[in-house]
Amino acid sequence: MNPSRADRLQTAAWAGVALALAALFxxxxxxxxxxxxxxxxAYICDPAVNWLVARRIPRPxxxxxxxxxxGAVLLLLMLILAPMIYREAVGLIRRLPDLIELANARLAPLxxxxxxxxxxxxxxxxxxxxxxxxxxxxxLIPVVLGQLRQGGLALLGVAASVFLVxxxxxxxxxxxxxxLDGLQTVIPRPMLARTMRIINDIDRVLSEFLxxxxxxxxxxxxxxxxxxxxxxLRFALPVGVITGLLVFIPYVGFGGGLILAILxxxxxxxxxxxxxxxxxxxxxxxxxxxxxxxxxxxGERIGLHPLAVIFALMAFGQLFGFVGILVALPxxxxxxxxxxxxxxxxxxxxxxxxxxxxDGQQP
Numbered sequence: 001m002n003p004s005r006a007d008r009l010q011t012a013a014w015a016g017v018a019l020a021l022a023a024l025f026x027x028x029x030x031x032x033x034x035x036x037x038x039x040x041x042a043y044i045c046d047p048a049v050n051w052l053v054a055r056r057i058p059r060p061x062x063x064x065x066x067x068x069x070x071g072a073v074l075l076l077l078m079l080i081l082a083p084m085i086y087r088e089a090v091g092l093i094r095r096l097p098d099l100i101e102l103a104n105a106r107l108a109p110l111x112x113x114x115x116x117x118x119x120x121x122x123x124x125x126x127x128x129x130x131x132x133x134x135x136x137x138x139x140l141i142p143v144v145l146g147q148l149r150q151g152g153l154a155l156l157g158v159a160a161s162v163f164l165v166x167x168x169x170x171x172x173x174x175x176x177x178x179x180l181d182g183l184q185t186v187i188p189r190p191m192l193a194r195t196m197r198i199i200n201d202i203d204r205v206l207s208e209f210l211x212x213x214x215x216x217x218x219x220x221x222x223x224x225x226x227x228x229x230x231x232x233l234r235f236a237l238p239v240g241v242i243t244g245l246l247v248f249i250p251y252v253g254f255g256g257g258l259i260l261a262i263l264x265x266x267x268x269x270x271x272x273x274x275x276x277x278x279x280x281x282x283x284x285x286x287x288x289x290x291x292x293x294x295x296x297x298x299g300e301r302i303g304l305h306p307l308a309v310i311f312a313l314m315a316f317g318q319l320f321g322f323v324g325i326l327v328a329l330p331x332x333x334x335x336x337x338x339x340x341x342x343x344x345x346x347x348x349x350x351x352x353x354x355x356x357x358x359d360g361q362q363p
Contacts, residue, residue, distance in 0.1 A: 036327055038168035044210060045070060049173050063173040067166050077241065084238035198337055206333040212297040213248060219293060220244040224285055228261060231277025235264055258282050308332065
């Protein structure tokens with residue numbers, strides 16, 4: 001057996017091992033969610049840990065402080081958002097017939113005049129249905145809690161996942177430098193320099209996007225909360241926070257936040273002023289996000305187009321479920337860098353250049 005054939009067989013064997021590992025990860029997808037969540041949070045929080053370590057705080061203590069801080073922020077968001085969402089849902093159900101009558105009185109004539117569309121919604125039917133089922137709607141939370149008690153195994157799985165995420169996150173952050181060193185040791189030596197350059201490019205693209213987008217989300221949450229409060233909107237803080245968080249998904253974030261703010265303004269039943277205030281705040285917010293925050297904090301040079309982000313989230317979610325949504329952006333960054341490498345190779349290939357050698361090379 002000559003060496004070239006042995007090398008080919010060895011390469012094929014290792015390729016088979018890689019495919020088997022990929023198939024194994026795909027099969028274990030339902031149980032990988034806590035590990036994927038922990039990995040994403042660890043990647044985002046690693047700079048904070050390094051910052052604390054640089055101030056002579058032991059790495060385990062720095063990791064613990066960062067995890068506790070992250071958990072406190074997430075818990076605060078849940079305490080703010082959950083009651084608000086429940087109250088808004090109950091209020092919307094109560095006022096739905098009035099909103100339907102308002103649409104019949106103001107929107108239906110406009111549709112008939114300009115588009116010759118006769119739209120009349122049955123407010124009486126909705127009012128009767130709500131009156132018939134209101135007790136059931138009021139008892140929604142006890143019903144949900146009762147179902148959770150009956151599904152003890154599912155509840156136990158959720159609790160285990162919630163407990164597992166910070167544990168995995170702690171060990172990942174604690175051993176992050178060792179993991180990076182271990183990655184370098186398994187890369188074939190002839191490919192080490194190029195592979196590490198590609199990995200660094202992926203890290204740069206992903207870190208600039210994620211950390212820049214987090215800054216945009218935080219600033220917009222503050223802006224929308226303050227702006228909607230000045231506009232006289234009730235629940236301005238929860239609506240502003242939700243809008244800022246949803247901005248992570250381009251276009252969908254702005255539209256979802258706007259719809260939520262309009263519904264909140266309608267439920268106040270104070271006429272046009274809250275609605276006009278919502279329109280002004282969101283118009284200014286969209287301008288600030290598009291022309292100030294995103295160009296300076298995220299930057300178009302990263303190359304992750306908003307439509308590419310939406311497609312990646314939907315595609316990976318369809319293929320791999322919730323875990324796919326978590327890894328969509330890292331995978332997109334890797335694919336982006338890979339496409340840049342392919343483009344560079346294509347532009348320097350003889351098929352593209354013909355008889356002309358690449359710049360700087362002799363024919």
